[in-house]
Amino acid sequence: MVSPILELTDINKSFGHVQANKNINLKINKGTIHGIIGENGAGKSTLMSIVFGLYQANSGSIKINGKEINLRSPRDSIINGIGMVHQHFMLVENFTVLENIILGFEGETVFGEKLQKAKEDLEKLCKTYNFNIDLDATISDLSVGFRQRVEILKSLYRGAEILILDEPTGVLTPQEVDELFKILRSLKDEGKTIVLITHKLIEIMDLTSEVSVMRQGEMVGHTKTEDTSKEQLAEMMVGRSVLLRVDKKEIKKGETIFKVNNLSVKDDLDVTRVKDVNLEICSGEILGIAGVTGNGQTELLEALSGIRKVESGNIELFGEKISDQNNFLNPRMLKEKGLAHVPEDRQRMGLISDFKAHENLIFGYHDQEPYSKSAILNNKEITEYSNKVMQEYDVRPNSPNLITSNFSGGNQQKIILSRELNENPKVLLVGQPTRGVDIGAIEFIHQRLIDMRDKGAAILLASVELDEILSLSDRIIVMFDGKIVGEKENKNVTDRELGLLMAGVA
Amino acid sequence: MEFLSDIASLINSTLRISTPLVFAAMAGIFAERSGVIDFSLEGKMLMAAFVAAVGSYYLGNPWLGLLLAIIVCVCLSMLHGFASVTHKGDQVVSCVAINILIIGLTTALAAAWFGQAGLTPTLNEDQRFLEIHLPFADALRDIPVIGTLYSDILSGHYVFVYLAYLSVPLVFWIVFKTSFGLRLRAVGENPSAVDTAGINVFTMRYKALAINGVLIAFAGAHLSTAVNANFFREMSAGRGYLALAAMIFGKWHPKTALIACLLFGFTDALQIRLQGVELPAIGEIPVQLIQALPYILTVVLLAGFVGKAIAPNAIGQPYIKER
Numbered sequence: 001m002v003s004p005i006l007e008l009t010d011i012n013k014s015f016g017h018v019q020a021n022k023n024i025n026l027k028i029n030k031g032t033i034h035g036i037i038g039e040n041g042a043g044k045s046t047l048m049s050i051v052f053g054l055y056q057a058n059s060g061s062i063k064i065n066g067k068e069i070n071l072r073s074p075r076d077s078i079i080n081g082i083g084m085v086h087q088h089f090m091l092v093e094n095f096t097v098l099e100n101i102i103l104g105f106e107g108e109t110v111f112g113e114k115l116q117k118a119k120e121d122l123e124k125l126c127k128t129y130n131f132n133i134d135l136d137a138t139i140s141d142l143s144v145g146f147r148q149r150v151e152i153l154k155s156l157y158r159g160a161e162i163l164i165l166d167e168p169t170g171v172l173t174p175q176e177v178d179e180l181f182k183i184l185r186s187l188k189d190e191g192k193t194i195v196l197i198t199h200k201l202i203e204i205m206d207l208t209s210e211v212s213v214m215r216q217g218e219m220v221g222h223t224k225t226e227d228t229s230k231e232q233l234a235e236m237m238v239g240r241s242v243l244l245r246v247d248k249k250e251i252k253k254g255e256t257i258f259k260v261n262n263l264s265v266k267d268d269l270d271v272t273r274v275k276d277v278n279l280e281i282c283s284g285e286i287l288g289i290a291g292v293t294g295n296g297q298t299e300l301l302e303a304l305s306g307i308r309k310v311e312s313g314n315i316e317l318f319g320e321k322i323s324d325q326n327n328f329l330n331p332r333m334l335k336e337k338g339l340a341h342v343p344e345d346r347q348r349m350g351l352i353s354d355f356k357a358h359e360n361l362i363f364g365y366h367d368q369e370p371y372s373k374s375a376i377l378n379n380k381e382i383t384e385y386s387n388k389v390m391q392e393y394d395v396r397p398n399s400p401n402l403i404t405s406n407f408s409g410g411n412q413q414k415i416i417l418s419r420e421l422n423e424n425p426k427v428l429l430v431g432q433p434t435r436g437v438d439i440g441a442i443e444f445i446h447q448r449l450i451d452m453r454d455k456g457a458a459i460l461l462a463s464v465e466l467d468e469i470l471s472l473s474d475r476i477i478v479m480f481d482g483k484i485v486g487e488k489e490n491k492n493v494t495d496r497e498l499g500l501l502m503a504g505v506a
Numbered sequence: 507m508e509f510l511s512d513i514a515s516l517i518n519s520t521l522r523i524s525t526p527l528v529f530a531a532m533a534g535i536f537a538e539r540s541g542v543i544d545f546s547l548e549g550k551m552l553m554a555a556f557v558a559a560v561g562s563y564y565l566g567n568p569w570l571g572l573l574l575a576i577i578v579c580v581c582l583s584m585l586h587g588f589a590s591v592t593h594k595g596d597q598v599v600s601c602v603a604i605n606i607l608i609i610g611l612t613t614a615l616a617a618a619w620f621g622q623a624g625l626t627p628t629l630n631e632d633q634r635f636l637e638i639h640l641p642f643a644d645a646l647r648d649i650p651v652i653g654t655l656y657s658d659i660l661s662g663h664y665v666f667v668y669l670a671y672l673s674v675p676l677v678f679w680i681v682f683k684t685s686f687g688l689r690l691r692a693v694g695e696n697p698s699a700v701d702t703a704g705i706n707v708f709t710m711r712y713k714a715l716a717i718n719g720v721l722i723a724f725a726g727a728h729l730s731t732a733v734n735a736n737f738f739r740e741m742s743a744g745r746g747y748l749a750l751a752a753m754i755f756g757k758w759h760p761k762t763a764l765i766a767c768l769l770f771g772f773t774d775a776l777q778i779r780l781q782g783v784e785l786p787a788i789g790e791i792p793v794q795l796i797q798a799l800p801y802i803l804t805v806v807l808l809a810g811f812v813g814k815a816i817a818p819n820a821i822g823q824p825y826i827k828e829r
Binding site: 052053054055073075076077078084086088090091092093095099100102104105106108109111 | 685695705706827
């Protein structure tokens, strides 16, 4: 048996009344890639921030190579060979790569010899790991993938033996993810120990040899990756079995209720982003829009929901023209006609993050009975309603008075969804419904959308997640460069086929 | 020849008038580069002027007065830090509170100690700083150009004038050539990066504020124990704000901030020079308009040119480590 390089015993940590970590025990073996998986808010990042010395545990002990250490600040951790790549990079944007790396470890009061030596050492390190980083480049000029490499280089330069990565792939393109994984594997071969924090099952299966699962601040299991499966891990994460695929009934298609004719839309910079788009949605149908981010989906959804001007063409709802280049109905009027919108960017458009949950739950309907009467809000009614609806949508924590930004992404999304779905819209426009949402909530959100479809709503779903499009849609259109480049019934369509259309090559 | 000596005296007074601005701008650079807004330069300068004058009067030595002013200003900076760094209060509010406190405090203390609201007794020659005449200044005066430069422009200033201009390269060196400077700039840009590098963000900000307090004390002492021989009410006359504007105009950089300070100093020197002068074709310009020149310039510069100045990224934001 190998002795663990890092051993945590009975770690507890709370923020105010919230206990983020409860009696955590964890052993990480030298030279492994160890995954820590859990939903958003399960306490993974908190735990690793404790190991990195950024937070101090309320109780518990941390041993490195069998020796108990006291981590009062990141400095102690760094000296003990722990490095961490944070989810949001800890880089000074207008500094050079070199300046960022030596920060805090300059080794001299006035820059001189040591700076030269640092530069030479770093160049060697870059060569060893094939990093291809220009040390004199300014961070703000670097791509996200390169910034992440700078973070890794920074940890290595500071002598990290254990490298913790917090959700490293969230901001990367698929190609950058491949590069990162290559780097991590070569680091492992060098004998470094890697801790990978993620909520993506596929990364765990791909990269790690051991995995620990966290749920609601507790460590709920450890296993060798080869002895487990995605389904099993998902169940451990959520605490019940999770459907990774959606069950849906045969389509009961009604008549066409939403129609878009020759629609063109410009963005804020006056560039035409939607070009001559035609589409129809029937009641009881989900139409999926696949496409790489930035191919006009955002502008299309905004125009359809009445928050962006139509350049040419028109939009019909129940055979009635609701928007063309001369006039368009605003979102409120559209709402009254039975069109609801779950925006892509929930932080910016879906919610007012500084408001309390109950305020967001009724926002848009706040001036209607029973929520208000003669322009005065009826708090009792609102609280009652909020309690009910938060239970129904399983919003956690179930506290209507909590500020919305304190909820996790998934729970924020549920708040929006409950608001938009409760009026039983006839047409529902949904953008990226599960972006940044944990798998337990994804399952729930998907089920709600299917329920709406079965109740006869016409749903337009735009998503960059192909899996989501494939598992929910009845019909799929692909957007590329503002145009619809393909339309398929969702029967025996493969993601490869869609991928080619999305890339604009087919 | 008269024209040349006019220019010389204009430059001479520019250097003198810019001195408190330079100290204050350098003080501001330390605070703001560390991410702490310092609107209280004005108040601290006024307090330093008061303490230096009172200290020199009682202790009989202007250097001791200066020392006292430094101690008091560092304390005020720490107060600002306590409110806005440790307790994460609003930085502007904390500064405004300090400014208001000091206007009242100096007036009241002067009234209590000397029986005159906002006025301290006149200092005698031993109790104040005197102009320093550089060696051979008189002998060299008659040499053309070099003599004027040496004797009329460089010589005959108070010690603070020399110190102010020496402080600029020193500040530049500290901010850009030392590890302290690297950390200082980093803490104002991205305190999280500094924290994760194992450096205490709060300690860094307090250190920056301490240096800020030392520098601003020089500005105040210059006003009450060098160019004037006593403290009078509100004698800082907006110079703290002017210096802040110069610092912003100079993009938080010591060299460009110096140029901005000199520009403000120059307009002030010019307005003094222009008072009562008949200009050809225009005639005599109303004195009020001339006196308003430096302030108008401030507004124009700040409104028109500073749009491009990029402040330290984390300025004004208290560092909150745990969520």
